[in-house]
Amino acid sequence: MSANTVHAIAYLISFATFIGIMVWACLGRNAKAFEEAANLPFEQD
Structure with missing residues (x-):
């Protein structure tokens, strides 16, 4: 896996968490x- 792929996956997980x-x-x-x-x-009180 390249660094760009890892960054893209992290971005998608973060975005999905935000939407959730x-x-x-x-x-x-x-x-x-x-x-x-x-x-x-x-x-x-």
Whole structure:
């Protein structure tokens, strides 16, 4: 394997990981958990 092939494979894996995280973050079933996490700094003890 040449260096260019390794770089191309690493790029594709990184890009697929990025797209996967974006899809996971935008799914509707995660909205409630993200909203609760966003409000944590404003909660009083």
